[in-house]
Amino acid sequence: MIILKDVYYKYGTAEIQALCGVSLQIRQGEHLAVIGPNGCGKTTLIRHLNALLLPDAGSVNIGRLSTKNPKHRAEIRSQVGMVFQNPDHQIIGMTVEEDVAFGPENLRLPNAEIKKRVAEALCRVGIPELAGRNVEHLSGGEKRLVAIAGVLAMRPRFIALDEPTAFLDPSAARRVLEILDKLHSEGVGIIHVTHNMAEASRTQRIVVMNQGRIDLDGTPGEIIGNAGMLRQIGLQLPPVTEFLLALKAERLPVEADKVHMKDALDQVMTLVGKRKD
Amino acid sequence: MYRAGSFVQGSSLFHKLDPRVKLSAVVVFSIFILWVKAPLALVGGGILLPLALAGGIRLRIIGEAIKPFLFFIALILFVHVFFGGNNRYETVSNPFLRFSFSVTGAQEGFFVIWRFLCLITSAVLLTMTTAPAQIVAAVKYFLQPLKKLNVPVDDLAVMIMLALRLMPVLLGEKERIEVAQKARGYQIRQAGGWMRLKSFILLATRVLTGVFRRADELALAMEARNYQRKGRSSLVQLNFRAADLFAVIILSIFFVIFVALNFHFG
Numbered sequence: 001m002i003i004l005k006d007v008y009y010k011y012g013t014a015e016i017q018a019l020c021g022v023s024l025q026i027r028q029g030e031h032l033a034v035i036g037p038n039g040c041g042k043t044t045l046i047r048h049l050n051a052l053l054l055p056d057a058g059s060v061n062i063g064r065l066s067t068k069n070p071k072h073r074a075e076i077r078s079q080v081g082m083v084f085q086n087p088d089h090q091i092i093g094m095t096v097e098e099d100v101a102f103g104p105e106n107l108r109l110p111n112a113e114i115k116k117r118v119a120e121a122l123c124r125v126g127i128p129e130l131a132g133r134n135v136e137h138l139s140g141g142e143k144r145l146v147a148i149a150g151v152l153a154m155r156p157r158f159i160a161l162d163e164p165t166a167f168l169d170p171s172a173a174r175r176v177l178e179i180l181d182k183l184h185s186e187g188v189g190i191i192h193v194t195h196n197m198a199e200a201s202r203t204q205r206i207v208v209m210n211q212g213r214i215d216l217d218g219t220p221g222e223i224i225g226n227a228g229m230l231r232q233i234g235l236q237l238p239p240v241t242e243f244l245l246a247l248k249a250e251r252l253p254v255e256a257d258k259v260h261m262k263d264a265l266d267q268v269m270t271l272v273g274k275r276k277d
Numbered sequence: 278m279y280r281a282g283s284f285v286q287g288s289s290l291f292h293k294l295d296p297r298v299k300l301s302a303v304v305v306f307s308i309f310i311l312w313v314k315a316p317l318a319l320v321g322g323g324i325l326l327p328l329a330l331a332g333g334i335r336l337r338i339i340g341e342a343i344k345p346f347l348f349f350i351a352l353i354l355f356v357h358v359f360f361g362g363n364n365r366y367e368t369v370s371n372p373f374l375r376f377s378f379s380v381t382g383a384q385e386g387f388f389v390i391w392r393f394l395c396l397i398t399s400a401v402l403l404t405m406t407t408a409p410a411q412i413v414a415a416v417k418y419f420l421q422p423l424k425k426l427n428v429p430v431d432d433l434a435v436m437i438m439l440a441l442r443l444m445p446v447l448l449g450e451k452e453r454i455e456v457a458q459k460a461r462g463y464q465i466r467q468a469g470g471w472m473r474l475k476s477f478i479l480l481a482t483r484v485l486t487g488v489f490r491r492a493d494e495l496a497l498a499m500e501a502r503n504y505q506r507k508g509r510s511s512l513v514q515l516n517f518r519a520a521d522l523f524a525v526i527i528l529s530i531f532f533v534i535f536v537a538l539n540f541h542f543g
Contacts, residue, residue, distance in 0.1 A: 078503055084498060102499075
């Protein structure tokens, strides 16, 4: 379990606190979305999870390991993988397999084990055929998958992803989201930073951040129930929810705190009297 | 998209050779091509072209690698033709149009350029058929003895790897800024000397800033993936096979023949 207790953080000489007393618990195998407007502290928060940033006050623990203890950091970084927003900033190797091998090489694994983990990680993200390719010749979506594979090769218990679908076309974004769902079903804890409510609503739990604080924490349904507040902090609701809210505004008897198309369809079919049980 | 010098996956004989053999061959060839007499350099370089084609490198790629050096090539030729050589010829008697040039200077210039092109082609042959991690592993292998002198060989290897990684990033950054300038109507060809200089300084500053930012991010990404300065294991395992031994023998025979010929004609 990841436990953040009353974490405060400020960048250098900045006047504004990036994190103000954030407390959060993330269970093993949980699929969590961290959502909020630009500059609300989402990236700062997840950079605390694998000790890239250390809290000015408060604590971050991964199981019994504390990010404040320098001796724990290597273990923490192999337990919590980090996928950066821009894969170009993360890819270190010149070929796909070189890059994916970078983490296992740092774990000082034997050559045969590195090769096994590289092949396994590339298969998990569905790109085994790209192993020998020069990273400069990959598309944006492929680079994102390489970045995820590079983290998976370290066999982490949690993966924190900073806007993993940013700059991707809809089909590449869908592929990334499907891979995250698959990893979650395999027991990997996913911490997905986004400002897209539709993406966040695919997860089990949503944490809404605003001005360095956690404003809301709950299931997608519970969070969507606070539509007014979400709009107030500049977040866009999923189209399905917007549609149901529009129906509700027309005084139709619908529950608007739904995010999935099937739920909306069920309600519409009931309204028109054609629901099939 | 191909970029001259970047590794391209393949299954040619060159791709399969041990990187230590390829690296040694390029170093020896470079010394050889600069040292031997001009006709032998011509023959030695002539052998390189079919070898490059056998390595799956197209002529277009070699052309792409040479393109950035065209100005220097022209400059070398100009200096040799108009300022070098012994047998000088004067053109016309009109003092305003009169200039002298040298045929032997042109020959000398040609051979200097030829040697230069051979060096570029051999480097392209190495980098396009050898994954950077393999080049780094080969460099690390040859630098091992320096560890006894406390030279940080592991750090040097990582620095080489990062330099190779940042090279295309640097070129990409330059292209992006140029495109952004063009998109806002800036035409470098129509600009005057001062504007060109100003534009170059602006471009260089932006490229450097971008690369430093990228290097910062890369350092953070390395930290996130548990980078250790010492004791890292490696994906690359260097294996010296029968084909490598065969390549070494062939190269040695060529080398001995050329050295003998060089002394014979010297």
